[in-house]
Amino acid sequence: MEPVNVENRNKYALITGATSGIGFELAKCFAKDSYNLILVARNEDRLNEVTNELKKNFSVEVTPIAKNLFAPGSAEEIYEETRKMGITVDVLVNDAGQGEWGPFIDTSLERDLDIIHLNIIGLLSLTKLFLRDMVRRNEGKILQVGSEAGTTPMPLLSVYAATKAFVLSFSAALAEELRDTNITITALLPGATDTDFFHKAGQEDTVTYRESELASPEVVAKDGYEALMKGERKIISGNKTKLHVWMNDLLGSKMSASNARKLNEPSHNTAGEKLPQHEASLNEREYISQQSGERDGDLITGRKYKDRPDPDSNEPVLTKENLPDATNESSGKVGSGQRQDSN
Numbered sequence: 001m002e003p004v005n006v007e008n009r010n011k012y013a014l015i016t017g018a019t020s021g022i023g024f025e026l027a028k029c030f031a032k033d034s035y036n037l038i039l040v041a042r043n044e045d046r047l048n049e050v051t052n053e054l055k056k057n058f059s060v061e062v063t064p065i066a067k068n069l070f071a072p073g074s075a076e077e078i079y080e081e082t083r084k085m086g087i088t089v090d091v092l093v094n095d096a097g098q099g100e101w102g103p104f105i106d107t108s109l110e111r112d113l114d115i116i117h118l119n120i121i122g123l124l125s126l127t128k129l130f131l132r133d134m135v136r137r138n139e140g141k142i143l144q145v146g147s148e149a150g151t152t153p154m155p156l157l158s159v160y161a162a163t164k165a166f167v168l169s170f171s172a173a174l175a176e177e178l179r180d181t182n183i184t185i186t187a188l189l190p191g192a193t194d195t196d197f198f199h200k201a202g203q204e205d206t207v208t209y210r211e212s213e214l215a216s217p218e219v220v221a222k223d224g225y226e227a228l229m230k231g232e233r234k235i236i237s238g239n240k241t242k243l244h245v246w247m248n249d250l251l252g253s254k255m256s257a258s259n260a261r262k263l264n265e266p267s268h269n270t271a272g273e274k275l276p277q278h279e280a281s282l283n284e285r286e287y288i289s290q291q292s293g294e295r296d297g298d299l300i301t302g303r304k305y306k307d308r309p310d311p312d313s314n315e316p317v318l319t320k321e322n323l324p325d326a327t328n329e330s331s332g333k334v335g336s337g338q339r340q341d342s343n
């Protein structure tokens with residue numbers, strides 16, 4: 001057990017997307033610092049596992065709220081649940097977010113709207129509801145998980161990048177509106193990070209996933225947590241991400257979009273990244289794959305996005321147990337051979 005930080009032991013942090021990837025690591029940062037936690041995600045089994053794990057390892061209260069932030073009204077329901085429990089949320093972390101890979105004309109409209117609902121409407125609604133209470137108390141902190149993707153148009157991930165541009169603009173505007181209060185808004189901009197994100201987005205066969213070094217979710221979360229505690233308005237995690245953001249600013253939208261496109265195109269490197277090394281993200285991935293019987297995509301809600309291009313429905317679900325040998329070209333091929341190359 002970590003030592004108790006007396007200052008925080010009656011404080012609560014509400015974290016969306018806390019069962020996997022960056023959100024899970026953020027939850028650990030708060031727990032280490034003795035914050036009590038309210039964890040939000042859709043999958044109740046994973047929520048309970050993570051709740052038990054955090055309770056066991058840290059002497060804090062952990063309350064799971066299973067909610068699907070694709071659904072209209074879900075943010076309001078989360079807010080009402082915390083009120084009914086009599087909890088004051090001292091820190092709000094809007095981490096849950098998803099993307100969908102593919103040419104805009106091919107991705108499903110239903111999926112695009114779900115992503116907008118999660119990344120924009122859910123984040124905006126939770127911010128408004130909890131921020132009003134924070135303003136009444138003149139105290140509080142909000143961490144908005146944005147992305148490097150919000151600093152450039154991103155062909156083949158166009159809707160996702162546009163939602164993250166919203167997050168960055170919105171967060172910077174609120175930080176300025178609140179400058180004379182004790183409330184701070186911090187935007188975190190990770191670069192490509194080793195989580196289940198790429199699996200849910202059907203983005204695993206791209207140059208970014210297969211050929212670049214992915215950041216560690218622990219490091220990204222630590223950067224975000226430290227910046228949040230200092231009340232900084234923006235934190236770009238990692239030197240590579242800082243360089244990308246700087247270049248995007250310098251090059252302007254046409255050239256940075258052209259660069260982003262190259263990174264999002266299919267990769268033929270069969271030896272690259274296949275499964276997340278990050279354990280909580282790998283567990284998330286396996287759960288979703290086993291539920292849906294598919295090797296990629298976010299199908300946990302039981303809704304198949306019908307007009308999503310299906311690269312190869314005959315491929316087996318990839319798990320730790322049947323992971324092909326990365327050095328063997330033929331067995332290592334898990335991917336997008338059939339995906340349309342957008343060149």
Ligand SMILES: NC(=O)c1ccc[n+]([C@@H]2O[C@H](COP(=O)([O-])OP(=O)(O)OC[C@H]3O[C@@H](n4cnc5c(N)ncnc54)[C@H](OP(=O)(O)O)[C@@H]3O)[C@@H](O)[C@H]2O)c1
Binds near residue numbers: 019
């Ligand atoms: N990984 C990257 O390369 C990267 C880079 C920049 C920014 N980001 C941002 O970082 C944030 C976290 O992503 P991650 O990479 O850590 O992904 P992840 O490993 O896929 O984790 C996503 C988390 O969000 C939850 N979630 C997903 N859809 C949800 C929904 N509809 N309602 C409620 N919860 C939902 C998931 O749990 P359930 O599945 O149980 O709902 C999970 O806890 C996102 O905002 C993402 O855009 C990621």
